[in-house]
Amino acid sequence: MVTVAEPAQADVPTPRRGARLLGFLKRRRLFVIAFTLGAVLRVIAMLGYRPAMWFNDSYEYVSVALRLRPHPIRPDGYGFWLLILKPLHSFALVVFTQHLMGLATAVLIYMLLRRRFGLPDWGATLATVPVLFDAYQIQLEQMIMSDTMFTLLIVGVVTMVLWHRKMSWKAGAAVGLLLALTALTRSIGLPILAVVVAFLLIKRTGWRPVLAVVTACAVPVVAYMGWFASANGQFAMTQSDGLILYMRTAKFADCKKIKPDLQREQDLIPLCNNPSIERSEFSQLYLWYSGLGEVLHRWGTDKFDRSINDTAGKFAKRAILAQPGDYLSAVTGDLMRSFRWDRPVFPDANTWNQYQFFNKGVSRKDPERLLASLPHWPNHQGGFTDRDMVAYEQGRASTKVYWPWATIMERYQRVFYLPGLGVGVALLVGIAGVVVRWRRLGGPALLPLVASAALVVAPAATAEFDYRYLLPAAPLAFLAAAIALRHGLRPPRRELDPAAEEHAPVPVVVGDQLGGQHGVQPAEVHQGKEHERARDGGS
Numbered sequence: 001m002v003t004v005a006e007p008a009q010a011d012v013p014t015p016r017r018g019a020r021l022l023g024f025l026k027r028r029r030l031f032v033i034a035f036t037l038g039a040v041l042r043v044i045a046m047l048g049y050r051p052a053m054w055f056n057d058s059y060e061y062v063s064v065a066l067r068l069r070p071h072p073i074r075p076d077g078y079g080f081w082l083l084i085l086k087p088l089h090s091f092a093l094v095v096f097t098q099h100l101m102g103l104a105t106a107v108l109i110y111m112l113l114r115r116r117f118g119l120p121d122w123g124a125t126l127a128t129v130p131v132l133f134d135a136y137q138i139q140l141e142q143m144i145m146s147d148t149m150f151t152l153l154i155v156g157v158v159t160m161v162l163w164h165r166k167m168s169w170k171a172g173a174a175v176g177l178l179l180a181l182t183a184l185t186r187s188i189g190l191p192i193l194a195v196v197v198a199f200l201l202i203k204r205t206g207w208r209p210v211l212a213v214v215t216a217c218a219v220p221v222v223a224y225m226g227w228f229a230s231a232n233g234q235f236a237m238t239q240s241d242g243l244i245l246y247m248r249t250a251k252f253a254d255c256k257k258i259k260p261d262l263q264r265e266q267d268l269i270p271l272c273n274n275p276s277i278e279r280s281e282f283s284q285l286y287l288w289y290s291g292l293g294e295v296l297h298r299w300g301t302d303k304f305d306r307s308i309n310d311t312a313g314k315f316a317k318r319a320i321l322a323q324p325g326d327y328l329s330a331v332t333g334d335l336m337r338s339f340r341w342d343r344p345v346f347p348d349a350n351t352w353n354q355y356q357f358f359n360k361g362v363s364r365k366d367p368e369r370l371l372a373s374l375p376h377w378p379n380h381q382g383g384f385t386d387r388d389m390v391a392y393e394q395g396r397a398s399t400k401v402y403w404p405w406a407t408i409m410e411r412y413q414r415v416f417y418l419p420g421l422g423v424g425v426a427l428l429v430g431i432a433g434v435v436v437r438w439r440r441l442g443g444p445a446l447l448p449l450v451a452s453a454a455l456v457v458a459p460a461a462t463a464e465f466d467y468r469y470l471l472p473a474a475p476l477a478f479l480a481a482a483i484a485l486r487h488g489l490r491p492p493r494r495e496l497d498p499a500a501e502e503h504a505p506v507p508v509v510v511g512d513q514l515g516g517q518h519g520v521q522p523a524e525v526h527q528g529k530e531h532e533r534a535r536d537g538g539s
Helices: 017-026 029-048 058-066 077-088 091-116 121-133 135-141 147-163 169-185 189-202 207-232 241-250 266-271 306-322 324-338 349-353 385-393 405-415 420-435 446-462 473-487 528-535
Strands: 368-372 399-402
Touching: 017 029, 029 091, 029 121, 029 135, 029 399, 029 405, 058 077, 058 385, 077 091, 077 147, 077 169, 091 121, 091 135, 091 147, 091 385, 091 473, 121 135, 121 473, 135 147, 135 405, 147 169, 147 189, 147 446, 147 473, 169 189, 169 207, 189 207, 189 446, 241 306, 241 324, 241 446, 266 306, 306 324, 324 420, 324 446, 399 405, 420 446, 420 473, 446 473
Parallel strands: none
Antiparallel strands: 368 399
């Protein structure tokens, strides 16, 4: 019998966990540095403004957490989050979770651009700079508001859709659930469902994933609407949409042009403004304020009543149809404000000031001061704002500023913020990338581009411009621009059939699996034809 010796096995040392982690971080050193600096800025903000910062809308969110009910003005998604955290009685913890959400948004953008589109470390990191370093983004995370959660959710939706070359029905269900959470956090999230479904149809994803997206989104939303109907007698998510659209039109609506029928449309007459009173350029005055041309008080009841909302919506639609030029002028004016280089006071000083890091003159000798006392306003369906804040916190809830941290953030905000023009440039780059791929119906950049544009246009068309409305649009705009630049702004050399591309081979990445000890990196596997396929924007 002949015995054949087995070939000797070379001893390949297995990297230790610490070495693998170190290698993982070294390959992403620029993002790690940026992420760390962004985290440090958020710690400074938390130290400088305790326990949290407040906006006019904040108090109703807390009211929902204390007295759970479907709120008539806005969906309760963020109120549910405050309700979950309520047993801990800490607004500082709430803003801590929001800072984590902001950092998580940057991580999602970075991972998507690196793993799915093969951007280098510096390119993917550059796309996360607005989220990590914009002073107004950090300030919004420090505030008891729903915007940070909404931003994370909508970026999560886009990430999940673009992550899969061929989406399964299970992934579609996950996307649908995220869309439902987005819609329940801010009602503008519901129209994003149409954007996602249209994109999946363009991609020829198949009916199962699309049906899963729609169904998984519809079930929670319909359930919430049923709960709303049981409390308010109307199958809807809010009863404020008509009033907000009325607010958009009130500054130009002219009943001489609308010409309501004096017999059949008597309910519209009280909404006609007194022509002797000068109109304000500030649309929100006509809904949220009293006097100075505001007429909703004429009903003598709560403004956010179902019948008033329906009447206001009807009046607004009549005004738009009767005065389309005035409506387009108002919308265009707000869109122009969205893309300015500077940041002038708008819509009024009170609103503008609530987005600022003020230090209130703290110093080494006077290191602690009150930023502002909580207002004593009645909440919808009971309670007062200041008492509700104390009840949730089980202690002082008014914001205090602390030296030197508040001074650091105030000075930082003077310089390091994203101007609206930056968002506009990112959108233009994304548009250019979509246009050159018109044969492919825009490629993968189309989804974040349209979603970002919708978040910019919708407030101008249905309410009024506000600086914080730009912040959720910025990450998507820069994501679209990064994808467009990765694929190039020139028409691709060749076009692949979208259906055939689904079966194209996917490069194998081994660098991460071996802890960076052997193999190549994700951006290095695109060679030859694979590199051309990535450049040409397969989605």
